[in-house]
Amino acid sequence: MEKVEGAFLTISELASELALPQHILRYWETRFTQLRPLQRSGNRRYYRPADVELVRRINHLLNVEGFTVKGAQKALADGFGEPLSAALPEKNGEPTASADLLPRLEAIRATLARAIGE
Incomplete structure (x- = not known):
C-alpha cells in the first residue's frame, strides 16, 4: 500500500525508494547536519517530507552529480544544493x-x- 504524499517515511521505506542500504542514510545523518529525522522509541526514524527532499538532494549530489561528501556539504551550505x-x-x-x-x-x-x- 502506497502512502499519501506528505506522510512520514521510515528508514526502510526511504532506503527502498532510493535503492540504498539503510546504513548509508544513517551515515548521511552524521555528515549532513541539516538531516535530522524524527526519532521515536527504540530510535525508530521517521523522515518528514522536508527530510525526504533533503535525502533525495543529497543522493542526487553524491550519486548523480558525482560530488564528494565534503563537496555536497559545501553545496548544501552555499544554497546550491537546493x-x-x-x-x-x-x-x-x-x-x-x-x-x-x-x-x-x-x-x-x-x-x-x-x-x-x-
Missing part, C-alpha cells in the same frame, strides 16, 4: 521560468568557473 525546482515559481502547480532564476544560474556558473580555474 533542487532547481525550488528556485522556480509555480503556476497551476507547474514550475515556470523566472527572471530571478538567471542571476542564480549566473552565480552558479561563476562558482563553477572559479572551481575549474577559468
Whole structure:
C-alpha cells in the first residue's frame, strides 16, 4: 500500500525508494547536519517530507552529480544544493521560468568557473 504524499517515511521505506542500504542514510545523518529525522522509541526514524527532499538532494549530489561528501556539504551550505525546482515559481502547480532564476544560474556558473580555474 502506497502512502499519501506528505506522510512520514521510515528508514526502510526511504532506503527502498532510493535503492540504498539503510546504513548509508544513517551515515548521511552524521555528515549532513541539516538531516535530522524524527526519532521515536527504540530510535525508530521517521523522515518528514522536508527530510525526504533533503535525502533525495543529497543522493542526487553524491550519486548523480558525482560530488564528494565534503563537496555536497559545501553545496548544501552555499544554497546550491537546493533542487532547481525550488528556485522556480509555480503556476497551476507547474514550475515556470523566472527572471530571478538567471542571476542564480549566473552565480552558479561563476562558482563553477572559479572551481575549474577559468
